Amino acid sequence: MFSTMFQATGFKRTLDLCKQGKIDEAAVLLKSLQDEFLAVCEENEALKEQLSEVADVLDLAEKIQFDGQKYWLTDEGEKKGPFCQVCYDRDGLLVHLHEHKNHWECQSCHGLYMVQQDSQTETKKKTILRTTLKKTIPLFLEQEMV
Numbered sequence: 001m002f003s004t005m006f007q008a009t010g011f012k013r014t015l016d017l018c019k020q021g022k023i024d025e026a027a028v029l030l031k032s033l034q035d036e037f038l039a040v041c042e043e044n045e046a047l048k049e050q051l052s053e054v055a056d057v058l059d060l061a062e063k064i065q066f067d068g069q070k071y072w073l074t075d076e077g078e079k080k081g082p083f084c085q086v087c088y089d090r091d092g093l094l095v096h097l098h099e100h101k102n103h104w105e106c107q108s109c110h111g112l113y114m115v116q117q118d119s120q121t122e123t124k125k126k127t128i129l130r131t132t133l134k135k136t137i138p139l140f141l142e143q144e145m146v
Helices: 004-019 023-063 085-091 119-132
Strands: 064-066 071-075 078-083 097-099 103-106 112-114
Touching (some): 004 023, 023 064
Antiparallel strands (some): 064 071, 071 078, 097 103
């Protein structure tokens, strides 16, 4: 790549070469300036794309929440997910988890996440179990000695 000084003075030098009748030299210089300009434009586009990707990552980071096991995405007030913790932390990918009876499973890394029971559901189950068993059943029976 040419220096910024070359770019700044290159156009004046091209004009001076044209005035001196050195058209071929001016054309070579103008071509090199054009190549440099196109390279700067390509670099500028790449930097804009990188900046946009960084902005998207930062935007996502503000919307994602970790519940201790898996990630949830809150977008416009709507909770989406859950997403695999391993895939997001390792690769930056939001991979939906598939729900089974007692667990969630990631189809990408095959990670398993236990379904957390609601505390009210657990309390109801314990209450039902206590009311069903009215009499304590001994685990060991004492035998009479003869």
